[in-house]
Amino acid sequence: MTEKKRNWKPATQLVHEGTLRSGFGEMSEAMFLTQGYHYASAEQAEARFKGEEPGFIYSRYSNPTVDMFEKRMCALEGAEDARATASGMAAVAAAVLCGLKAGDHIVAARALFGSCRWVVETLAPKYGIACTIVDGRDIANWEKAVRPETKLFFLESPTNPTLEVVDVAAVARLANAAGARLVVDNVFATPLFQKPLELGAHVVVYSATKHIDGQGRCLGGVILSDKKWIEENLHDYFRHTGPSMSPFNAWVLLKGLETLPLRIRQQTESAGRIADVLADHSRVARVIYPGRADHPQAEIVRKQMSGGSTLICFDIEGGKRSAFAFQNALEIVLMSNNLGDAKSLITHPATTTHKNLTDEARAELGIGPGTVRLSVGLEDTGDLIDDIVQALDRA
Numbered sequence: 179m180t181e182k183k184r185n186w187k188p189a190t191q192l193v194h195e196g197t198l199r200s201g202f203g204e205m206s207e208a209m210f211l212t213q214g215y216h217y218a219s220a221e222q223a224e225a226r227f228k229g230e231e232p233g234f235i236y237s238r239y240s241n242p243t244v245d246m247f248e249k250r251m252c253a254l255e256g257a258e259d260a261r262a263t264a265s266g267m268a269a270v271a272a273a274v275l276c277g278l279k280a281g282d283h284i285v286a287a288r289a290l291f292g293s294c295r296w297v298v299e300t301l302a303p304k305y306g307i308a309c310t311i312v313d314g315r316d317i318a319n320w321e322k323a324v325r326p327e328t329k330l331f332f333l334e335s336p337t338n339p340t341l342e343v344v345d346v347a348a349v350a351r352l353a354n355a356a357g358a359r360l361v362v363d364n365v366f367a368t369p370l371f372q373k374p375l376e377l378g379a380h381v382v383v384y385s386a387t388k389h390i391d392g393q394g395r396c397l398g399g400v401i402l403s404d405k406k407w408i409e410e411n412l413h414d415y416f417r418h419t420g421p422s423m424s425p426f427n428a429w430v431l432l433k434g435l436e437t438l439p440l441r442i443r444q445q446t447e448s449a450g451r452i453a454d455v456l457a458d459h460s461r462v463a464r465v466i467y468p469g470r471a472d473h474p475q476a477e478i479v480r481k482q483m484s485g486g487s488t489l490i491c492f493d494i495e496g497g498k499r500s501a502f503a504f505q506n507a508l509e510i511v512l513m514s515n516n517l518g519d520a521k522s523l524i525t526h527p528a529t530t531t532h533k534n535l536t537d538e539a540r541a542e543l544g545i546g547p548g549t550v551r552l553s554v555g556l557e558d559t560g561d562l563i564d565d566i567v568q569a570l571d572r573a
């Protein structure tokens with residue numbers, strides 16, 4: 179089923195690509211909850227271990243349900259190969275660290291998901307891998323940070339939580355010139371609205387926990403790149419350290435992929451309407467939304483993204499007091515640091531996801547005491563607008 183080259187559009191790929199059917203001809207993707215695999219003969223076991231016969235050996239290495247998820251993600255992303263992981267952070271850590279050794283150097287954008295920043299800034303240096311953190315919005319900062327031993331560039335775009343964007347193609351050109359790899363964390367853009375590999379990036383990572391599940395159930399992650407890079411950098415690491423995705427989670431995420439375009443389209447359309455309402459509200463000091471013409475880097479958004487975002491970042495007049503009052507007054511939108519769920523979620527970064535940063539570091543990232551991040555879900559747009567407006571009026 180997966181061998182033929184086809185020109186399917188994403189919505190078709192997300193329903194059919196990668197499906198492996200067992201002898202029962204089941205319609206829905208099967209959940210292969212098995213640790214090991216049975217060999218018909220000693221010769222077959224030998225051939226599998228030698229890599230002379232295709233097939234499964236052990237679920238830490240690979241599993242049919244996980245394989246379906248990886249193949250479907252490859253088709254969507256236009257990647258040659260993929261490895262699915264137990265969480266988004268397992269994917270980021272492997273994508274960043276597996277290609278490096280002591281003495282190498284990383285250049286990373288400063289606006290990163292908190293744990294991603296810990297991996298490059300705190301974990302990597304423990305093993306002799308240096309890291310320079312830059313304001314990724316200005317390409318000159320990337321260029322200045324490059325050293326002869328620079329081997330990896332790392333960024334996310336749009337960023338968490340202030341939805342800044344980084345010019346992926348420009349950073350990719352610098353990475354190529356420096357002989358380094360560019361790894362892009364594409365969670366906020368989703369695989370539908372931004373194609374880092376087409377923009378010149380070498381490796382793409384996702385937390386599948388977010389939009390790919392989309393219904394708040396399972397953790398998961400995936401790394402996508404060319405076959406050679408995965409073979410040389412990830413293959414042995416995955417076999418021998420075991421960050422593998424569980425088949426149960428792969429099954430849930432496969433079913434999530436079927437409805438991904440419908441959900442993302444609806445959530446983005448809702449987010450665009452809510453962003454406009456927020457921008458017109460007297461209690462809102464600032465709205466950052468990648469679909470609006472007043473986004474600080476609207477030009478780059480237009481150049482590299484084919485859609486807006488399911489997330490909105492905004493500042494409420496009156497600082498922390500008003501931001502707390504606003505959150506507490508919401509009736510439909512729930513407080514949670516997660517995102518990409520069918521349920522609309524609100525976060526106050528300064529006191530939760532970004533509480534460990536100094537006031538100064540937060541200010542650099544554009545996170546103030548009145549900043550909140552809204553992840554727009556699948557509820558009725560009118561109901562969401564009513565809820566947000568009544569909460570702002572009470573804040």
Ligand SMILES: *Cc1c(COP(=O)(O)O)cnc(C)c1O
Pocket residue numbers: 265266267268270291294334338363365366385386387388397398399
């Ligand atoms: C959530 C997230 C991660 C980490 O993913 P987990 O599945 O929670 O481990 C990494 N990067 C970004 C941008 C995220 O939003």
